[in-house]
Amino acid sequence: MSLKPFKSIGIGVAYSPNLKANLFEAARLSVFFKSKLFLIHVGQASEEKTNMLSIILKSFKKDDLDYEVVFKTGDPVDVILSTSAEKKIDLLILGAVQREQFVKYYVGSIARKITRRAKCSVLLLIKPSVERIPCKHIVVNGLKDPKTKQTITSAFYVANKLESKKITIVEEINQDLVPIKVDDDKSLRRATIIKERIKLRENSRIKEIIEHIPETHTESIIIKSQPIFGKKGYSIGHYAQISRADLLVMNAPSKMTFWDRLFPHDIEHILTELPTDVLILQ
Incomplete structure (x- = not known):
């Protein structure tokens, strides 16, 4: 790497x-x-x-x-x-x-x-x-994808070179992973428990990635992990906007087809309306 x-x-x-x-x-x-x-x-x-x-x-x-x-x-x-x-x-x-x-x-x-x-x-x-x-705050995607490890590593490299003080790793989680219709207190509790388990699992995965990044690139940076249940691309773009991030770092999309452009998803949501400067990593 x-x-x-x-x-x-x-x-x-x-x-x-x-x-x-x-x-x-x-x-x-x-x-x-x-x-x-x-x-x-x-x-x-x-x-x-x-x-x-x-x-x-x-x-x-x-x-x-x-x-x-x-x-x-x-x-x-x-x-x-x-x-x-x-x-x-x-x-x-x-x-x-x-x-x-x-x-x-x-x-x-x-x-x-x-x-x-x-x-x-x-x-x-x-x-x-x-x-x-100054680039003070960088938001980077932490979605479960083969490219994400390199993307997060590169985000820390960029943060180190630009002397950024904070990195937030946003794990966008598909709402479908919580297959419960919430219509009473009991179903709400069950949905909440499932969400907390998913968040713990995601945070553990991100923590493992960070542990393999050179300490010189992580030691002086505030690192935050932020799981979000929502639509990929849209959720992280919205988060970058409301958190006033100076830079949003994303995986490059896999090869896009005609249908991907017709029905926007992931990176296309970002391209439609940029929340801040955006770095798309190959």
Whole structure:
């Protein structure tokens, strides 16, 4: 299990009002993770564009930022995905868009297509900032899945590098695991007992995962386990929102079919309305 999951970081570069904030976020993460940064621009190369990027990133020279600019023409989705594969990018950074008249964010059509098809991890940013905003609280999924052990381990790696103070591991539990119709005090007690047993079992499973993570990544962090009975994806997104988490870390979904996109579940609930910055780990 790799303790350095992000050796290379990629970001799509569009010459927009958010350019400087996006580049500063990507550059900071590259410095924190000691990763190489690839700036991917869909379009023709020009000296003017290269110089503009160099000027923006000048303040990171003291941090020995290692970056490379890639110019490539074509369809934005295909260019970013093919470049990510060619450059062996481990983490791709994408910006989310604010809905008009609402302080809610959603993944635009291009970013959504990239997120669904990416073979690497994806970080969705809702409020890129030139000034660093500390990442104090990370929420990570703890659902029973083969990918979860690596996801939790990587979340602690990220927390350690970003100097986060708290991690909450949310175990989303299917309500169907409590097959009792509650219609009186007796059935309520039985349902409550079953729920408590499931919570104890889930907490024990999460505790075992944490015990195998290097102590240097866990010792200075407040760790909370939070079992929730509800719909996968929706429940953890809602929890991240109400707990004012700075980052939500999720497993990447298994290969998605047409029906998965037609009937949203798990990660699709998150993509529909981002509660905070979201890191989807492959």
